[in-house]
Amino acid sequence: MKFQVRRAAALAAVSLAIGAAAPAPRTLVVGSGAVAGYAYPVAGAICRAANATRDKSGIRCAVESTDGSVANLQRLATGDLDLAIVQSDWQRQFVTGTGKFQSAKPDTELRALLSLYPExxxxxxxxxxxxxxxxxxxxxxxxxxxxxxxxxxxxxxxxxxxxxxxxxxxxxxxxxxxxxxxxxxxxxxxxxxxxxxxxxxxxxxxxxxxxxxxxxxxxxxxxxxxxxxxxxxxxxxxxxxxxxxxxxxxxxxIRATLVTRSSLPDEAAEGIVASVLAELDGIKRQHPVFAGIDRSQLGTAALSAPLHPGARKVLEKAGIAVPPPATAEPPSPTR
Structure with a gap:
């Protein structure tokens, strides 16, 4: 009987220890584009930066090849992706309900994380x-x-x-x-x-x-x-x-941009953006096109969706310009 009590106590202690252990890293899936394009390798560079600090941040990053910006925005909205590389003109149409997305309501939940290389x-x-x-x-x-x-x-x-x-x-x-x-x-x-x-x-x-x-x-x-x-x-x-x-x-x-949804926890957004900042010089060396990423414009260039609070926190701390937290939406241009 005493043995059974001691065994039960030992099992309980092990269970408590397991429960107190750090949770497994959360995997964030990044929608990119065609493997032969630029969005796929830049998503890969972002994920490599994030995965290098996953033990500290608790974030694991995985890249998925996709059909591009429009598909990425649609899959973000359904929760099928956590992050995505999206061209800034498509981002604009999505948040204003214009162009390709004129049959839908303006999307109010899209959030910008970073402005990347120019096209x-x-x-x-x-x-x-x-x-x-x-x-x-x-x-x-x-x-x-x-x-x-x-x-x-x-x-x-x-x-x-x-x-x-x-x-x-x-x-x-x-x-x-x-x-x-x-x-x-x-x-x-x-x-x-x-x-x-x-x-x-x-x-x-x-x-x-x-x-x-x-x-x-x-x-x-x-x-x-x-x-x-x-x-x-x-x-x-x-x-x-x-x-x-x-x-x-x-x-x-236009710019290639990294976007997400408002539902992404601040800590996850902070982890992704902080890892990119830490590895930015190395990322820019990974492909000639990535040399066009401008550190000073990471939080501002060609972003139509509001900046995610987690991204804002990291960029402000690094002394990088960000837009005001709340601004009137400029009118959509007509073509």
């Missing part, structure tokens, strides 16, 4: 073309994208900002991507419009075929456009990204 509007011309700026495209043949692809909204934003109508071009052309470099270099077209993360293999291919120039977009008209389109942000292409491009080139574009 920038680029207009490429031949170096000997005599085209100095976008206004010089009047009367020119301009490749605006690929056949059966959606219109490039950033190009549309630019034209509105500088008061330029497509009717003023000699021709706007849709052309398969593979044909664009040769057509530009052979002078069959005068300019190619694209939105890319830099450095871009596509632009490198053109630059290898003929000397090129990238047009700059800056000034009050561009600044005013960016003030009314919070899903966009200014961007600067560093010098020597492409052959013959010795100076930095000012432009603008």
């Amino acid at each position: 920038v509007l680029a207009i490429v011309v031949r170096a000997d073309s005599g085209i100095a700026g976008a206004e010089d495209l009047r009367g020119k043949k301009v490749v605006i994208g690929e056949p059966k692809q959606p219109a490039n909204p950033l190009f549309g934003d630019l034209l509105v900002a500088i008061d330029l109508d497509r009717k003023e071009f000699a021709q706007t052309i849709e052309m398969p991507l593979a044909d664009q470099p040769k057509s530009l270099c052979d002078k069959r077209v005068d300019a190619v419009v694209t939105v890319v993360a830099h450095p871009s293999m596509f632009l490198q291919q053109i630059a290898a075929s003929c000397p090129i120039k990238l047009l700059e977009f800056k000034g009050e008209a561009i600044d005013q456009m960016l003030r009314t389109r919070p899903h966009l942000a200014a961007a600067t292409l560093p010098p020597n990204a492409y052959p013959g491009q010795a100076e930095p080139v000012a432009s603008f574009g």
Whole structure:
């Protein structure tokens, strides 16, 4: 009988010890994009940073390849994902119930964690073309994208900002991507419009075929456009990204962003953001595109969803700018 009592007491002690032990790390699933794109490797870099501190933070991170931003937002809303990489223009449409999401109500539960690398509007011309700026495209043949692809909204934003109508071009052309470099270099077209993360293999291919120039977009008209389109942000292409491009080139574009839901515990958001900050220099070295991540803009650039309180706490502590906790929502731009 005494043996049974002692055994029961021992089992109870073991149970209490187990109950007091640290809980197993919580696994957060990050929706990324196609394996061949940039969202998948940046999600992997974020997860590696988080997993390096999982014993301390209690957070384990796993990457899932997905169909991209729209699918990520939808799966976040159903709880199928915990975090996601989302382009800032899709983020904007989701929180305002516009564009692709105009049949749904504005989403009030999406939360931003970080602004990541830029995807920038680029207009490429031949170096000997005599085209100095976008206004010089009047009367020119301009490749605006690929056949059966959606219109490039950033190009549309630019034209509105500088008061330029497509009717003023000699021709706007849709052309398969593979044909664009040769057509530009052979002078069959005068300019190619694209939105890319830099450095871009596509632009490198053109630059290898003929000397090129990238047009700059800056000034009050561009600044005013960016003030009314919070899903966009200014961007600067560093010098020597492409052959013959010795100076930095000012432009603008969307951002890849890391988002979640308001239901994510503050401690989890803090852990993810803190781990990224701690490993940011290493993350930027993992891929040439990630070098475009700007530490000073992690909490502000092209974010439409409110910043998660956990992210705000970590960024503020690190001295990184964040938006005011409560601001009036700017009107959605019309296109």
